[in-house]
Amino acid sequence: MLRVTLVAALAAALLPVSAASADTARPTVPVPNAPASAPALTDEYGRTLTLRGWNVEDKEHRGDAALSAITEQTFRDMRAKGFDFARLLIFWDDLEPTRGHYSQAYLKKIERVLDWAERYDVRVVLDAHQDVFGPVFGHRGIPEWATRTDGLPFQRHPDDWFAEYFEPAVQRAFTHLYEDEDLRRAQARMWKVVADRFGHHPAVLGYDVINEPMGEMHAGEDLPTAARRIEHDQLTPMYNRVADAIRSEDRDSWVFVEPTPIVGEGVPTGLGRVNDKKVVYAPHFYNTGMEAGADYDPAAGWVETYERAVTQYPEEYKVPVVVGEWGPLNNSLPNMARFYGDAMASLGRYSSGWAGYVWCYGGGYCAVDKSGAFRQNKELTAEPYAEAVAGTVRSSSYAPATGVYTLTYDASTRPRGPRTTEISLPSEPWDITVTGKATVHRHGPGRAWVTAAPGAHVTVTVTHR
Numbered sequence: 001m002l003r004v005t006l007v008a009a010l011a012a013a014l015l016p017v018s019a020a021s022a023d024t025a026r027p028t029v030p031v032p033n034a035p036a037s038a039p040a041l042t043d044e045y046g047r048t049l050t051l052r053g054w055n056v057e058d059k060e061h062r063g064d065a066a067l068s069a070i071t072e073q074t075f076r077d078m079r080a081k082g083f084d085f086a087r088l089l090i091f092w093d094d095l096e097p098t099r100g101h102y103s104q105a106y107l108k109k110i111e112r113v114l115d116w117a118e119r120y121d122v123r124v125v126l127d128a129h130q131d132v133f134g135p136v137f138g139h140r141g142i143p144e145w146a147t148r149t150d151g152l153p154f155q156r157h158p159d160d161w162f163a164e165y166f167e168p169a170v171q172r173a174f175t176h177l178y179e180d181e182d183l184r185r186a187q188a189r190m191w192k193v194v195a196d197r198f199g200h201h202p203a204v205l206g207y208d209v210i211n212e213p214m215g216e217m218h219a220g221e222d223l224p225t226a227a228r229r230i231e232h233d234q235l236t237p238m239y240n241r242v243a244d245a246i247r248s249e250d251r252d253s254w255v256f257v258e259p260t261p262i263v264g265e266g267v268p269t270g271l272g273r274v275n276d277k278k279v280v281y282a283p284h285f286y287n288t289g290m291e292a293g294a295d296y297d298p299a300a301g302w303v304e305t306y307e308r309a310v311t312q313y314p315e316e317y318k319v320p321v322v323v324g325e326w327g328p329l330n331n332s333l334p335n336m337a338r339f340y341g342d343a344m345a346s347l348g349r350y351s352s353g354w355a356g357y358v359w360c361y362g363g364g365y366c367a368v369d370k371s372g373a374f375r376q377n378k379e380l381t382a383e384p385y386a387e388a389v390a391g392t393v394r395s396s397s398y399a400p401a402t403g404v405y406t407l408t409y410d411a412s413t414r415p416r417g418p419r420t421t422e423i424s425l426p427s428e429p430w431d432i433t434v435t436g437k438a439t440v441h442r443h444g445p446g447r448a449w450v451t452a453a454p455g456a457h458v459t460v461t462v463t464h465r
Contacts, residue, residue: 079446086124089127093135125206213259215227230270321352348397425448
């Protein structure tokens with residue numbers, strides 16, 4: 001099921017913010033890199049990770065048919081094109097259809113998908129997904145038994161589903177989720193079940209607590225003000241509660257926390273500190289105009305404005321960034337190749353990786369067509385990168401114009417753990433060379449492994465033939 005267009009109502013609500021920032025949205029110099037002090041995402045061996053991949057979903061099927069749209073081919077094809085990461089959508093309403101009763105069949109279906117990911121060496125984040133809260137409003141996410149509306153009105157918007165977030169009943173349901181003690185406990189228990197079942201699965205990297213959280217606006221608030229209040233007063237405590245629940249079952253995986261979707265308009269988050277040692281800031285990267293079908297406007301400065309806003313939280317709280325969703329609906333417009341170039345460069349400056357929306361075989365947001373070939377301009381997301389670096393990264397860059405990727409790092413001096421650096425090489429002919437006390441090993445198409453002497457200064461160069 002394709003992601004539907006964002007509403008014009010959201011754009012209208014954010015118009016004052018866009019106008020106020022217009023003078024600062026057209027930088028004449030490149031946006032600087034994220035602070036060097038921001039920590040990297042790491043694996044269990046301490047290697048620096050870069051995640052490049054896609055959301056994997058089945059929003060259509062439920063019950064016995066849940067997750068049936070996801071097959072082994074999904075992970076085989078993703079890995080063949082150089083991607084090492086999947087953000088797997090799971091639904092609380094499928095996991096706990098009645099209060100206190102968790103579906104063992106659904107857990108087995110999730111496990112089967114994770115087993116496929118492990119087979120193709122794809123790391124997975126389990127995303128507790130919601131769209132417009134859940135089934136009470138005709139979508140997926142929070143179960144009916146956990147949805148409380150106080151009898152407030154709700155109206156469907158078939159052509160503008162995001163507008164449904166602004167319906168009074170939906171907004172009140174979020175307030176109850178955040179504030180009602182029994183629902184707080186229920187959400188924490190749900191995550192304990194997930195972490196207990198999958199915390200030791202080799203494919204699981206972490207947990208995304210809730211997709212694109214929203215909330216209830218107060219009288220007199222504009223949307224950015226409401227978003228910052230919701231993030232500070234409601235989302236931050238929720239993330240701390242859920243992190244504690246996860247840690248009771250899984251001490252090692254990462255906890256991914258999202259701001260509201262308003263970050264896409266260049267509004268810095270109001271999230272506070274999440275008191276956990278392995279937190280990832282996981283914003284989404286969508287532009288309202290492009291979601292409505294407009295072409296990319298390089299002169300508008302949206303990418304630069306977004307980058308400035310999105311790097312404030314990781315700079316303050318010293319956490320890595322992984323963008324959980326991004327990618328426009330219409331990739332064939334004249335400026336879309338420019339968009340992908342600008343977006344990939346920006347993401348490479350400040351993030352530890354990203355998951356595009358969405359890996360499916362068809363039209364709309366799909367990454368590939370029915371034959372498995374990239375759809376127009378989506379191929380620009382596939383480039384060489386270092387999946388895992390056994391040491392300290394000094395620089396990493398790819399120049400699309402010349403087809404050259406360069407990685408420099410100081411090899412680890414740790415007495416334990418692998419000394420192997422893994423390089424992803426998308427399905428093209430590539431030459432790879434190293435300088436320093438290091439050796440290149442090729443063990444299969446699309447990937448290369450580099451081993452280095454402890455403390456060696458290594459430069460890896462990958463060149464398109």
